[in-house]
Amino acid sequence: ETGVTQSPTHLIKTRGQQVTLRCSSQSGHNTVSWYQQALGQGPQFIFQYYREEENGRGNFPPRFSGLQFPNYSSELNVNALELDDSALYLCASSSITDEQFFGPGTRLTVL
Amino acid sequence: AQSVTQLGSHVSVSEGALVLLRCNYSSSVPPYLFWYVQYPNQGLQLLLKYTSAATLVKGINGFEAEFKKSETSFHLTKPSAHMSDAAEYFCAVRPPGNQFYFGTGTSLTVIP
Numbered sequence: 001e002t003g004v005t006q007s008p009t010h011l012i013k014t015r016g017q018q019v020t021l022r023c024s025s026q027s028g029h030n031t032v033s034w035y036q037q038a039l040g041q042g043p044q045f046i047f048q049y050y051r052e053e054e055n056g057r058g059n060f061p062p063r064f065s066g067l068q069f070p071n072y073s074s075e076l077n078v079n080a081l082e083l084d085d086s087a088l089y090l091c092a093s094s095s096i097t098d099e100q101f102f103g104p105g106t107r108l109t110v111l
Numbered sequence: 112a113q114s115v116t117q118l119g120s121h122v123s124v125s126e127g128a129l130v131l132l133r134c135n136y137s138s139s140v141p142p143y144l145f146w147y148v149q150y151p152n153q154g155l156q157l158l159l160k161y162t163s164a165a166t167l168v169k170g171i172n173g174f175e176a177e178f179k180k181s182e183t184s185f186h187l188t189k190p191s192a193h194m195s196d197a198a199e200y201f202c203a204v205r206p207p208g209n210q211f212y213f214g215t216g217t218s219l220t221v222i223p
Contacts, residue, residue, distance in 0.1 A: 035211075035213075043211075045212070056210050099157055102147075102155040105154050107152075
């Protein structure tokens with residue numbers, strides 16, 4: 001059984017650019033959640049996808065968007081990057097009612 | 112509104128001493144509660160979870176937590192700290208629904 005994987009591991013972008021982060025969910029899981037973890041903070045919920053539909057969203061602007069594919073993998077897209085978007089982005093997969101299993105994260109640096 | 116408060120952003124204990132990490136939550140309905148551990152440059156690993164069964168929950172690596180509804184607390188303990196326990200610990204609450212709310216974390220240092 002493979003765990004949750006994320007790519008890339010690290011990414012450096014400049015302000016105004018766009019970025020796409022990818023997540024492969026754990027086998028058997030149909031739900032993917034994305035979190036932003038700023039340095040020294042706890043993870044903040046961005047949104048969740050269940051069976052390819054958005055199923056809840058945190059307090060993030062529309063320039064944060066996502067997709068879930070038929071194989072339940074997922075993408076997080078961020079447009080018009082700002083310096084404050086620098087963070088560790090975590091993906092977690094689960095069955096809809098079970099605990100979440102986290103990937104190692106993508107470290108995004110915006111210069 | 113849901114929230115999680117972790118008292119003490121940094122906790123230091125001696126190797127072999129008791130570990131106590133505090134977590135209080137606010138939730139309008141009985142939630143599910145979780146403790147996760149995060150090692151440097153890694154994702155979060157589930158230590159234990161409370162899902163309305165036994166109030167004393169045992170997790171991995173010798174950790175346990177007790178759900179106290181009257182105190183809205185879910186403190187994490189371990190009788191004897193090990194050097195490998197040094198990490199960041201996060202308490203999380205999941206009220207009915209799917210969104211997790213995390214605390215700001217407690218960094219545990221274990222002194223040899």
